[in-house]
Amino acid sequence: xxxxxxILWFDQIxxxxxxxxGGKNASLGEMYQRLSSKGVNxxxxxxxxxxxxxxxxxxxxxxxxxxxxxxxxxxxxxADLRKKGRAVREIVLGAKFPAALETEIVKAYRALExxxxxxxxxxxxxxxxxxxxxxxxxxxxxxxxxxxxRGPERLIEACxxxxxxxxxxxxxxxxxxxxxxxxxxxxxxxxQKMIRSDSASSGVMFTMDTESGFDKVVxxxxxxxxxxxxxxxxxxxxxxxxxxPTLKAGYRPIIHKKLGLKHKKMVYxxxxxxxxxxxxxxxxxxxxxxxSDDELLTLARWACTIEEHYGKAMDIEWAKDGDxxxxxxxxxxxxxxxxxxxxxxxxxxxxxxxxxxxKGKLLVTGNAIGSKIGKGEITVIKSVxxxxxxxxxQILVTDMTDPDWEPIMKIASAIVTNRGGRTCHxxxxxxxxxxxxxxxxxNGTEILKDVKLATVSCAEGExxxxxxxxLDFEIQRFDLTELPKTKTKIMMNVGIPxxxxxxxxxxxxxxxxxxxxxxxxxxxxxxxxxxxxYNELKKKSRKDxxxxxxxxxxxxxxxxxxxxxxxxxDTLAQGTAKIAAGFWxxxxxxxxxxxxxxxxxxxIGGSLFEPTEHNPMIGWRGASRYYSPAFEPAFALxxxxxxxxxDEMGLTNVKVMIPFCRTVEEGKRVIEVMKKYGLCQGExxxxxxVMCEIPSNVILADQFAEVFDxxxxxxxxxxxLTLGLDRDSELVSHIYDERNExxxxxxxxxxxxxxxxKRKIGICGQAxxxxxxxxxxxVECGIDSMSLTPDTALKTRLMVAKKExxxxxxx
Numbered sequence: 001x002x003x004x005x006x007i008l009w010f011d012q013i014x015x016x017x018x019x020x021x022g023g024k025n026a027s028l029g030e031m032y033q034r035l036s037s038k039g040v041n042x043x044x045x046x047x048x049x050x051x052x053x054x055x056x057x058x059x060x061x062x063x064x065x066x067x068x069x070x071x072x073x074x075x076x077x078x079a080d081l082r083k084k085g086r087a088v089r090e091i092v093l094g095a096k097f098p099a100a101l102e103t104e105i106v107k108a109y110r111a112l113e114x115x116x117x118x119x120x121x122x123x124x125x126x127x128x129x130x131x132x133x134x135x136x137x138x139x140x141x142x143x144x145x146x147x148x149x150r151g152p153e154r155l156i157e158a159c160x161x162x163x164x165x166x167x168x169x170x171x172x173x174x175x176x177x178x179x180x181x182x183x184x185x186x187x188x189x190x191x192q193k194m195i196r197s198d199s200a201s202s203g204v205m206f207t208m209d210t211e212s213g214f215d216k217v218v219x220x221x222x223x224x225x226x227x228x229x230x231x232x233x234x235x236x237x238x239x240x241x242x243x244x245p246t247l248k249a250g251y252r253p254i255i256h257k258k259l260g261l262k263h264k265k266m267v268y269x270x271x272x273x274x275x276x277x278x279x280x281x282x283x284x285x286x287x288x289x290x291x292s293d294d295e296l297l298t299l300a301r302w303a304c305t306i307e308e309h310y311g312k313a314m315d316i317e318w319a320k321d322g323d324x325x326x327x328x329x330x331x332x333x334x335x336x337x338x339x340x341x342x343x344x345x346x347x348x349x350x351x352x353x354x355x356x357x358x359k360g361k362l363l364v365t366g367n368a369i370g371s372k373i374g375k376g377e378i379t380v381i382k383s384v385x386x387x388x389x390x391x392x393x394q395i396l397v398t399d400m401t402d403p404d405w406e407p408i409m410k411i412a413s414a415i416v417t418n419r420g421g422r423t424c425h426x427x428x429x430x431x432x433x434x435x436x437x438x439x440x441x442x443n444g445t446e447i448l449k450d451v452k453l454a455t456v457s458c459a460e461g462e463x464x465x466x467x468x469x470x471l472d473f474e475i476q477r478f479d480l481t482e483l484p485k486t487k488t489k490i491m492m493n494v495g496i497p498x499x500x501x502x503x504x505x506x507x508x509x510x511x512x513x514x515x516x517x518x519x520x521x522x523x524x525x526x527x528x529x530x531x532x533x534y535n536e537l538k539k540k541s542r543k544d545x546x547x548x549x550x551x552x553x554x555x556x557x558x559x560x561x562x563x564x565x566x567x568x569x570d571t572l573a574q575g576t577a578k579i580a581a582g583f584w585x586x587x588x589x590x591x592x593x594x595x596x597x598x599x600x601x602x603x604i605g606g607s608l609f610e611p612t613e614h615n616p617m618i619g620w621r622g623a624s625r626y627y628s629p630a631f632e633p634a635f636a637l638x639x640x641x642x643x644x645x646x647d648e649m650g651l652t653n654v655k656v657m658i659p660f661c662r663t664v665e666e667g668k669r670v671i672e673v674m675k676k677y678g679l680c681q682g683e684x685x686x687x688x689x690v691m692c693e694i695p696s697n698v699i700l701a702d703q704f705a706e707v708f709d710x711x712x713x714x715x716x717x718x719x720x721l722t723l724g725l726d727r728d729s730e731l732v733s734h735i736y737d738e739r740n741e742x743x744x745x746x747x748x749x750x751x752x753x754x755x756x757x758k759r760k761i762g763i764c765g766q767a768x769x770x771x772x773x774x775x776x777x778x779v780e781c782g783i784d785s786m787s788l789t790p791d792t793a794l795k796t797r798l799m800v801a802k803k804e805x806x807x808x809x810x811x
Contacts, residue, residue, distance in 0.1 A: 004051040006104045010044055015310075021047040022128030022188040027337050035309060040302045041333045044115060045123070045192030046108045050130050052101055053163055053187045060095035063183070066167075070182060075173040078388040078407055085169040092164035097156060105159060105191075106152040112193065120150040122194040122268070124335070125158040127165055130186045144168070147226060148194060148268050148275035155191070162189045170403040177410070195335060196328040198267040198276075200320035201290035202227035203237055204423040205299060206340060207244075207307040207314045210431065211370065211422065211462075213343030214501035215313060216581060217255070218242045218300040221423045222290040224281055225265025227317055227335070233400045233417065233424025234278075236261040236440045238290050242300035243581045246650030253649035254296055255577035256497075257570075259559065260421060261442075262286050287559045295320070298332055306337050313340035342431045351506060353476040354459040355791075360467035363448060364416070366441035368457075368464030369427045371502065373473045374414030374436040375455040380445050381408075395456060397448050401426040409433065414456035416444045416466055438464030462498030478794050483507050484801035485811040488778075489785035491587075492793055493764055495519075497575040500582030503790045507797065510586030510653075511579060512712060512787020513764035516593045516638065519575035521603070524568055526554055528634035530605025531564040537605070550605045557604070565637055572641035573649070580651040587653055589689055589712065589764075589787075592638055594659040596621050617726055622660025622691075627669040636677045643678035646686065657689040657712060664700060667707045681709075689760075693717035698750040705757035711750065712787070715765025715774075719743050738767035739774055751781045760784050772799050779803045 004020065013021050013029030021029070025047035032042045057063045069087045074080050113121045125146040144165035146158040165171070166187040175185060195202070203222030208215045221230055221237040229235045237260040243253035262285060264278045291299070299318055307314050317336040322328015354373045379394040381387060384404045390396060392411040400419040401409060409415060409426075410433050417426050420439040430437035436458040438444070448454065448466065455471040458464045491512035494500060497519065530537065534554065541548040554564065561567040580588045596616035600606050613619040625631040645651050656679060661667045667690060671681055674688070681688045690697065690704055693714030697704060701711070715738045720727040722743050727736055737743075747763075754761035762785035768775035769792045778786060779800055788796050804811065 004049060006049055006052040006055065006101055007046055007108045008049060009046045009108075010042070013047060019130055020049050020051070020188070022050065022130045022186075022190075023338060024126060024128035024336060025188050025190045026128075028190060028192065030309075031306065031334060031337060035305060038305050040305055041331055043193040043195055043333055043335060045112065045190060047128065048101075048105060048159060048189040048191065050186035050188045052104075052189075053166075055098060055101060056092075056095065056163055059098040059101075062091050062095050065091050067183075070172075073172070073176070075176045075407065081169050081173060081407060085167055085172050088167040088172075089164045092167065093160060097160055102156055105156060109152055109155055109191070112191070116193055122196075123149050123155065124190070124192050124194050125149050125155065125162055126190045126192070126336075127162050128188040128190050129166065129171075130188065145228065146275075147228065147266075150272070150275070154272055154275075159189055159191075163187055168403065170406045173407045174403075192335065195319035195333045196268075196322040197319040198226050198265070199322045199327040200330075201225070202317070202319035202335075203230045203290070205303050205316050205318060206423070207303050207316070208340060208343060209241070209501045210342075210427070211368070212501040212505065214505060214582065215343075216244050216584060217501070218244060218247075218303040219423075220291075220296060220299055220303075220318075221260075221421050222318075223260065223262045223265065224285050224290055225267055225278075226276060227319055228276075229264065229266050229278070230421065230423065231317070231425065232402055233420025233426055233439065235264060235421070236419060237421040237423070238262065239421065240291070240296055241578070241581075242296060243577070243584075243649065243651070244300070244304055245584060247297065247300055248304065249650055251648065251650030252293065252297060253577065253581070253651065254293055254574075255581050255649060255651075256574050257289065259287070259289065261440075262290070289560070291320075295332060302332075302334060306334070310337075310339065313343065314338065315340045342428075351478045351480060351794075353478075354457075354473055355476060356455075356457050356459060356471060356473045358471040358473075360455060360469050360471045362465055363451065363454065363468055364438070364441045364444045364466045366416070366438040366444070366464050367422050367427075368460070368462060369422060369430050369437035369439060370434070370458050372434070372436040373455065373457045373459050374412075375470045375473075376413040376453070378448050378451045378454050380449045382445060395454055397444055399445060400424070401429070403429075409435070414438075416441060416448065416456060418442055418444050436464070438466060441466075461496055480507065483794065483797060486797060486800045487804055487809050487811045488783060488800050489762070490793055490797045490800065491589075491762065491764075491785050491787040492583075492790050493769075493787050494579050494583075494588075494790070497523075497578035499790075500579040502582075504582030504584075506790065506793060508583065508586065508793060509785065511583050511588040512762050512785055513657075514576065514579050514588050514590045516572065516576070516590065517595060517599075519572055520593060520595070523575055524571050525557060525604055526568070527600060527603040527606035527609055528565075528568055528637050529609040529631075530554065530603075531558075531568050532633050532637075534564040537608075547608075550608070553604045568637045569641045569644065572638065573644040576642065576654065577645045577649050577651055580645060580654045583653070584651065585653050587655055588651075589655045589657050590642060591657040591659050591691065591764075592622075592626070592635075594622050615726065617720070617728060623658050623662065623666045623670050624660070626658075627666075627673050632673060635673065639674055639677035639679045646684060647678070652685055655687045655689060655709075657691060658708075659691045659714070660693065660717070661690050661704075662694055662696060664703045664707060667704060671707065691717075691764075692750050692761075693765075694721055695746065698746045698753075701750045701753035702757060705754060705759045708759070710760030710762070711754050713747060713750065713761070713763040713765060715743070715747070715763060715767040718746060718765070719767075722746060738765070739771060739777075744777060747778070748781050751783055755782065762787060768796060772796070775799060776803045779807065779809075 010032035241256035324330020415437040489509035495515035495518035601610040687709035764787040
């Protein structure tokens with residue numbers, strides 16, 4: 001027999017035992033022993049140790065035979081790798097399983113049956129390599145997993161296959177590339193009680209955002225059925241984010257919820273030879289989230305507990321045990337946890353940004369993995385049997401990947417898959433390799449099959465895009481260690497929630513302008529009054545074809561919401577919260593909606609509620625809408641969304657800004673309406689700012705200062721109204737210039753007035769982003785902050801620092 005024990009139970013092992021039981025088992029034992037008392041549920045089980053594997057090799061006398069079979073291996077020659085890998089697996093599977101080892105395994109299995117009071121207890125049999133999950137190498141998924149294994153005979157068979165899977169083609173290739181000898185890594189096996197998630201749900205969560213590395217969120221994904229579909233990328237799962245700082249303070253900060261397609265689910269069968277299979281999900285399942293809000297918060301709290309225990313970012317698998325009535329207990333469990341291996345290795349002295357410099361024909365879209373851009377020749381490969389056709393530098397397009405694809409993934413310039421979410425195999429490996437990847441395109445293999453050359457862009461937010469042809473791009477690199485401090489706050493203009501986690505990690509002093517219009521336009525797309533009047537419109541739709549189409553569009557967008565106004569509130573709240581979380585704890589000044597009537601009319605159902613104005617730019621917009629009886633109910637939805645962000649999610653760094661407030665009286669009326677719907681100035685630290693974008697705001701700045709906590713100069717509208725021109729008209733565009741002396745005098749004047757009144761004043765208009773000399777002028781005037789487009793924030797900071805130094809201003 002081996003030198004050490006062949007079997008160890010989870011309560012006998014901990015994180016220090018990686019050399020004996022591998023990373024997976026050591027982690028399961030650590031959690032079972034240390035975290036169960038903290039409320040984290042972990043199913044019991046036992047480890048078949050690395051000594052058992054060594055015993056198999058020795059007892060069967062096959063080590064030298066394996067060495068001979070691997071002699072002269074070339075992992076970059078796919079055919080050679082496959083031939084040698086198959087030969088080694090056949091050697092291991094052909095070896096007689098030691099009787100003493102079999103006896104020990106069966107004895108432990110019988111004890112597990114007794115513990116769960118379940119004859120033929122269902123177990124998962126997973127490999128646990130002894131070098132698994134080292135900080136610089138993720139061995140996850142390199143070996144096999146066997147689910148719903150019942151009875152001693154099937155268990156021994158699964159263990160034998162597990163031992164052989166130490167020599168899968170991908171495992172051999174991965175070890176070789178990471179510099180591990182094939183006999184420096186041993187295999188332990190986890191035998192763990194299964195959680196009946198086939199009648200519930202399961203998934204993966206990370207204690208950080210997997211794309212940006214933003215570490216203040218728990219990112220949770222899930223689908224119905226057993227978790228292998230999520231891990232392998234066979235389904236596009238539901239996605240959720242929970243914000244850690246305010247979760248720990250007792251709030252309910254679910255800042256993002258997105259329904260996945262979830263076309264199928266993996267369930268148990270009664271066939272011992274094929275113990276699991278996939279079934280299509282029902283329409284009801286596809287249109288439902290896999291977890292309740294309470295369950296999401298429980299998982300997020302457990303994730304924080306696990307992360308705090310290990311002292312590092314973690315990659316965690318969870319499962320729900322049935323529905324709690326006919327099957328299982330309905331409880332949640334953690335079935336695996338390992339260190340996150342990509343962002344924890346990233347050096348943060350530099351920021352590298354990929355910028356696409358050309359536009360091209362958009363072919364397909366999906367989820368962007370990473371933030372890079374790749375280009376090359378398209379190669380569509382549908383079966384792993386054809387991977388020998390792939391050449392280095394090509395773009396790999398396939399249905400989905402699993403670890404067998406890794407030998408070619410590492411030589412691809414980019415990867416595109418039909419299926420999978422942001423925690424699937426393709427996503428995890430491409431992140432680790434630093435290769436741009438677009439997952440979940442649904443039909444990429446079909447659309448791209450006749451395309452020769454393409455550019456894959458993951459540099460444009462959450463959506464990954466594949467363009468026809470080779471497009472030019474550049475890589476901008478900033479040295480963060482050389483960025484100076486400034487007295488003038490350098491903030492950002494942000495409107496796209498999906499970019500907030502990335503942008504918030506750039507040096508910044510917060511958000512000077514968070515626009516709600518993008519969230520309303522892109523994520524909601526429906527006029528708020530159409531949602532408020534949904535039931536009346538539905539009645540009218542029986543006789544009116546136009547309204548019938550509007551109802552159809554609303555129903556398609558608001559799946560899962562009986563109360564259609566709740567869709568507006570939740571979506572707006574989550575989009576805003578994502579921005580506030582990305583920049584926490586710095587101020588995020590949210591400007592209330594400032595659509596013009598022609599822009600509102602373009603939303604679904606908008607034409608039914610909007611007037612036709614000859615000059616909407618100076619018509620019914622901004623503050624004048626909020627207290628109008630015709631629009632106040634719609635404005636109430638905005639207020640409720642922002643109150644939800646601050647009061648339920650705890651993101652009190654959100655401040656509110658009123659746009660296009662023509663008179664002091666209007667300002668007072670809006671503040672009263674806000675109070676009516678849960679946004680009370682001064683309560684819980686809520687500050688209310690006013691946009692300074694109309695000459696009346698400058699002329700009466702002393703009076704506006706008595707109503708508001710601060711000002712933000714909107715140089716775009718201030719220029720238009722000072723010079724008396726329509727900035728949308730190309731006929732007079734040659735006159736439009738923020739640097740006109742009339743505009744500059746107004747800017748200088750309002751800064752002086754605000755300072756005298758002891759009110760904050762910043763600028764969020766385009767001028768300082770576009771014109772360095774205008775930014776210098778603002779520094780001379782003593783402005784408190786500049787809010788800039790993210791692409792200019794770093795460059796402007798350098799220029800502002802120099803100007804402040806010239807003026808003798810101390811940061």
